[in-house]
Amino acid sequence: MAAQQNTSAGRRFLKLAGMTASIAGKAVSSSIKNLNADEDKKLQIRSQLYQDIGVKIAETLGEMKGAVMKVGQIASQYKDLFPAEVQDAICKLQREAPAMPFTQIQAQLESELKKPLHDIFTDFSETPFAAASIGQVHSATLKNGQAVVVKVQYPGVDEACESDLKQVRLALRLMGMLKIDKKLQDEIFSEIQNSLYTELNYEIEAQNLHIARAFHSKLDHQIIIPEVFPEYSTRRVLTLSKEVGENIETASTWSQPIRNQLGRRLFQAIGQEIFYLHRFHCDPHPGNFAFRENGDVIIYDYGSVKTLAPPVVDHYKQLINAARQHNISVLEHQLRVLNVRNDKGLIPHEWYVQWLEILMRPLITKYDFAENSAHHDGVILIKKSLKYWDYFQPSPDTLMINRTVSGHYWNLIHLKVHDHLNDLFESIVPVEE
DSSP states (O other): OHHHHHHHHHHHHHHHHHHHHHHHHHHHHHHHHHTTOOHHHHHHHHHHHHHHHHHHHHHHHHHSTTHHHHHHHHHHHOGGGSOHHHHHHHGGGGSOOOOOOHHHHHHHHHHHHSSOGGGTEEEEOSSOSEEOSSEEEEEEEETTSOEEEEEEEOTTTTTTHHHHHHHHHHHHHHTTGGGSOHHHHHHHHHHHHHHHHHHTOHHHHHHHHHHHHHHHHHHOTTEEOOOBOGGGOOSSEEEEEOOOOBOHHHHTTSOHHHHHHHHHHHHHHHHHIIIIISEEEOOOOGGGEEEOTTSOEEEOOOSSEEEOOHHHHHHHHHHHHHHHHTOHHHHHHHHHHTTOBOSSSOOOHHHHHHHHHHHHHHHHSEEETTTOHHHHHHHHHHHHHGGGGGGBOOOTTTHHHHHHHHHHHHHHHHTTOEEEOHHHHHHHSOOOO
16 A cells, blocks of 8 residues: 555656646746847747646646645635736636545545444435545435535545645746745745645634634524534544535526625625634635525635734724725835735825725725626726836735635626625724724
8 A cells, every 4th residue: 555655646746747847948948039039029928938837737737636736726826926827727726626436435434434334324425516626525314314415535635735735836936936035935835835734634624614603603694604513524524514505606696685685695704704703714716605595695615714813904904994094105004014015116196096996996885796897997907007016916914815805706796786885894894083
């Protein structure tokens, strides 16, 4: 068995090393082509390089079930780090992976739970209804008749995390992360490493579910969090109550009042997690949410949770109130404290005012998310803002909040919410006089 695992680890290392070598070769070739090129040609060469690198990374990691694919998925969530061409290519890592044969899943289950499958469940669907990078999910029924879902981690998936992460980090540095200083690289990859180890430990997810379930039950009984069955859960197996709802596409066909109710409930739940609980569900993928026509919102998958230090939350509150008041000096100060604004150059007051109107519009006006005017106006303003783009940098304190907020903006677009959310916004982050 040990020899087999070593052989598997060796093959994975060679495949990743081959990917890294290929990226290095492409970078050298691109540099040579740039020697006698004009500026337009250099831009074209760089764009093609990023496309080629993104495709190579996506193809390699997509072939490799397990921790390395999860590393790629987590890295792809940090979109602020990567050129658009690379983002587009590695986004396909978010799609579902092929399922593992049930014989291997059954062996993993019985090894973890220390009993034959038929001693635990009256029935267990051999075909998963979801398969991802580190595990897959099956429907089942406990002996007492309780309908459950069972997340099963793939055998051996957690064994090569450290070497996988080092190889992916090297590849990502070669494709553009060298533009970020080493201290910031270390902080960001520490964040990625923590995310990976957390997602590989279902006991941590079980704790996250317990906390979120207790928190939301006190605030809103229509936020539904699956219940954990600890006697049928381990580090690599997670058994949860089966909570059924409709997907976001179906919910988007319901009446406007119901869609607004669902949108408000989702907005409030995530805002309360960020600003009250200081621990929030940070994977806003639509598949992690389900909806019922009575107004219930179901939140799945608490494997990806970010914990915020109280000072970070406080700085966000001050940033939001500075934005409300158009107090640009305070806003810039808070951006610097959060390591978003660097020391490059001066930015005109009017530039901030233009962006604040766009960014605050969905929060302080009656906003038609289906029309999506803030996004459309933002695209126009981005073209005028490129000269200031280097004045900002990705920050470990803000990356996951930004990803979560922007992801839920698109979820409200999918739900076609048309409502005034300012009352919720002010209840979550009160206006300071």
